[in-house]
Amino acid sequence: xxxxxxxxxxxxxxxxxxxxxxxxxxxxxxxxxxxxxxxxxxxxxxxxxxxxxxxxxxxxxxxxxxxxxxxxxxxxxxxxxxxxxxxxxxxxxxxxxxxxxxxxxxxxxxxxxxxxxxxxxxxxxxxxxxxxxxxxxxxxxxxxxxxxxxxxxxxxxxxxxxxxxxxxxxxxxxxxxxxxxxxxxxxxxxxxxxxxxxxxxxxxxxxxxxxxxxxxxxxxxxxxxxxxxxxxxxxxxxxxxxxxxxxxxxx
Amino acid sequence: xxxxxxxxxxxxxxxxxxxxxxxxxxxxxxxxxxxxxxxxxxxxxxxxxxxxxxxxxxxxxxxxxxxxxxxxxxxxxxxxxxxxxxxxxxxxxxxxxxxxxxxxxxxxxxxxxxxxxxxxxxxxxxxxxxxxxxxxxxxxxxxxxxxxxxxxxxxxxxxxxxxxxxxxxxxxxxxxxxxxxxxxxxxxxxxxxxxxxxxxxxxxxxxxxxxxxxxxxxxxxxxxxxxxxxxxxxxxxxxxxxxxxxxxxxxxxxxxxxxxxxxxxxxxxxx
Amino acid sequence: xxxxxxxxxxxxxxxxxxxxxxxxxxxxxxxxxxxxxxxxxxxxxxxxxxxxxxxxxxxxxxxxxxxxxxxxxxxxxxxxxxxxxxxxxxxxxxxxxxxxxxxxxxxxxxxxxxxxxxxxxxxxxxxxxxxxxxxxxxxxxxxxxxxxxxxxxxxxxxxxxxxxxxxxxxxxxxxxxxxxxxxxxxxxxxxxxxxxxxxxxxxxxxxxxxxxxxxxxxxxxxxxxxxxxxxxxxx
Numbered sequence: 001x002x003x004x005x006x007x008x009x010x011x012x013x014x015x016x017x018x019x020x021x022x023x024x025x026x027x028x029x030x031x032x033x034x035x036x037x038x039x040x041x042x043x044x045x046x047x048x049x050x051x052x053x054x055x056x057x058x059x060x061x062x063x064x065x066x067x068x069x070x071x072x073x074x075x076x077x078x079x080x081x082x083x084x085x086x087x088x089x090x091x092x093x094x095x096x097x098x099x100x101x102x103x104x105x106x107x108x109x110x111x112x113x114x115x116x117x118x119x120x121x122x123x124x125x126x127x128x129x130x131x132x133x134x135x136x137x138x139x140x141x142x143x144x145x146x147x148x149x150x151x152x153x154x155x156x157x158x159x160x161x162x163x164x165x166x167x168x169x170x171x172x173x174x175x176x177x178x179x180x181x182x183x184x185x186x187x188x189x190x191x192x193x194x195x196x197x198x199x200x201x202x203x204x205x206x207x208x209x210x211x212x213x214x215x216x217x218x219x220x221x222x223x224x225x226x227x228x229x230x231x232x233x234x235x236x237x238x239x240x241x242x243x244x245x246x247x248x249x250x251x
Numbered sequence: 252x253x254x255x256x257x258x259x260x261x262x263x264x265x266x267x268x269x270x271x272x273x274x275x276x277x278x279x280x281x282x283x284x285x286x287x288x289x290x291x292x293x294x295x296x297x298x299x300x301x302x303x304x305x306x307x308x309x310x311x312x313x314x315x316x317x318x319x320x321x322x323x324x325x326x327x328x329x330x331x332x333x334x335x336x337x338x339x340x341x342x343x344x345x346x347x348x349x350x351x352x353x354x355x356x357x358x359x360x361x362x363x364x365x366x367x368x369x370x371x372x373x374x375x376x377x378x379x380x381x382x383x384x385x386x387x388x389x390x391x392x393x394x395x396x397x398x399x400x401x402x403x404x405x406x407x408x409x410x411x412x413x414x415x416x417x418x419x420x421x422x423x424x425x426x427x428x429x430x431x432x433x434x435x436x437x438x439x440x441x442x443x444x445x446x447x448x449x450x451x452x453x454x455x456x457x458x459x460x461x462x463x464x465x466x467x468x469x470x471x472x473x474x475x476x477x478x479x480x481x482x483x484x485x486x487x488x489x490x491x492x493x494x495x496x497x498x499x500x501x502x503x504x505x506x507x508x509x510x511x512x513x514x515x516x517x518x519x520x521x522x
Numbered sequence: 523x524x525x526x527x528x529x530x531x532x533x534x535x536x537x538x539x540x541x542x543x544x545x546x547x548x549x550x551x552x553x554x555x556x557x558x559x560x561x562x563x564x565x566x567x568x569x570x571x572x573x574x575x576x577x578x579x580x581x582x583x584x585x586x587x588x589x590x591x592x593x594x595x596x597x598x599x600x601x602x603x604x605x606x607x608x609x610x611x612x613x614x615x616x617x618x619x620x621x622x623x624x625x626x627x628x629x630x631x632x633x634x635x636x637x638x639x640x641x642x643x644x645x646x647x648x649x650x651x652x653x654x655x656x657x658x659x660x661x662x663x664x665x666x667x668x669x670x671x672x673x674x675x676x677x678x679x680x681x682x683x684x685x686x687x688x689x690x691x692x693x694x695x696x697x698x699x700x701x702x703x704x705x706x707x708x709x710x711x712x713x714x715x716x717x718x719x720x721x722x723x724x725x726x727x728x729x730x731x732x733x734x735x736x737x738x739x740x741x742x743x744x745x746x747x748x749x750x751x752x753x754x755x756x757x
Contacts, residue, residue, distance in 0.1 A: 067654075070658060072654060072657055072658060091657075091658070091660055092660040094658075095658065096658045098654070098655065102651065102652060102654070102655035104652075104669065105673040105674075105755065105756045105757070106672075106673065106756070114669065118659065118661055118665050142754040142755050142756060143755075144754075144755035144756075145754065145755050162659065277701070277703075282719070286716075286719060286720050290704075291704075306620065306701070306704075306706050307704065308620060308701035308702070309702065318608075320610075321608040321609060321610040321611070322608070322609030322610050322614065323608050323609050323619055323620070425719050426719065427718065427719025427720055427721055428718070428719050431718065431719075431721060431723075449720065450720065450721040451720055451721035451722035451723070451725075452722070452723050453721070480609060482609050482614070482615075482617065
């Protein structure tokens, strides 16, 4: 599916000229909805490269954490400190792929063209990008008639079209068939190889094992543990993570 | 792109409408002359002779006078002599000339509930209608016909508006709409004869009261005064008014017939 | 009842005869109301979009006013436009009264609130779906509005249709500012009013039937465009 020469237009991160966004420091992050505290005092340090998997049972606050980090929501208190000269512009240097892709009511190509034009980018890379995600043959077709896997690949291609330094993925492969899952993972891995920082929410333990460099395990709005994948999967330290990995119900 | 096209269209419309304005006039007119088809007969003759396009706005006499006072017409052609003279006295018109006449009639259902059929004393008939409480539909719109009707009620000594909503029904509409309404409810209606003859929805209605000289209906023509309204097409307006009262115009008015009946009788003074 | 059957016969005869006057009236109706609809869209859609995505003080009051203005009485609009365009009014020097342009202006004012209010609803629903993605992409407000208007284009066709329907069917405004002048400002509805006042009910009804058929044709055309779009999941 991929062709290294087709990706020439995608810059490697070193070439941007900005001060890098990472490392990321999160300090005493709290998110409340009225009386309910959904994220309760998170502290987190993420290094400049690799793929961080955020895991945890339903309702533990994974998606909300992603939106906070991406700047789509404001925390009730605490700080999120991205590097770079202008932290308030961090959102524009990142991209987020949602669990359910939000595709415009246009053709496949127009969904990407739209982003390239909005960001005043050269639209010359469009064909290569579609080729890269295996959708070149569907370029003129309506985006919303794509299969689930194709739709998610398009969403991923659109995210990559913005040349993000950080790519957030919120359960992008939930409800996809195994082949589609692998196709998505391959694209993400290629982005990582080019230096894009990956922050990935998943429930798929196999996927986490395949891709994670480090794991953040959330439980009841707190970080139960954060460690290298090589340590986490053989022997998680927290009881909640152990139960979760063993398939027991964790609330 | 679309917006640009639309702007171009709008500009074209404005320019287009300015272009026709050059050799045309607007006549603020009473409805009876328009609804009876008189203009359809007269205007092609006039345009053939002069090349002037006449655009007729047919509304009630009251509204026609108001519109002309707002300078929204070049010639006024209505039938309410007192109001017309006031219009000229106030400087809105240059000169009022008698143009033609016909007469008013009261039409009613064949059943004739007030028993006024065949009467030629209009005040007597109206008093009888009021006494019987038979339905009477009035224009109620300050038109020439309405003003005439109110004057006749005043002669009769009856204030029909006291029974407004009971037997006296004010439609607040034009002649045709009032005839439609009156016929729908079985009411007597006062109308000019021209409108009645050319009216298409008579059903079982007939003329009940006619022939009283008090039901005389005089039409006048007045060019709008350029001193008050600099926008008037003064030459063309004067040409039209002059033509109407000329022998040619008067003959044309007399020649117009519907169902073999002459609707308007020219009576302009000899010039 | 007899006149209804007569009217249908007359309507068919009128259409088949290709009567020049009828064609002129029909074309003017279409020209005036379609132009007014296009102008109302140019004005109303951006307003609808701004209110749809905006979060500002007094927004709910604006919504109430927008929705209420959908019920503007045509006669009132006609009167207001008359007062402005009258020779004695502030815009009298333009000489627009009793022209098709005046009728277009009146109908544009009449249906712009309809386009704005209905498009606001359509665009707000679509924005609910797109908002988070658009914020992630850091779109400007203008880019957001452009994208919403484009993606809602087939739904907005129906909004335009609602405006056109109102415009082509109204008589109160155009009869005041147009004057129902033969061969100049006479449209279907004012012709119907005129024939009714002449008591020629069958002809009036026949014209009404012709108007209905035209409205049907416009609706069918838009519907077929929408159905094509729906097959591509663009609606």
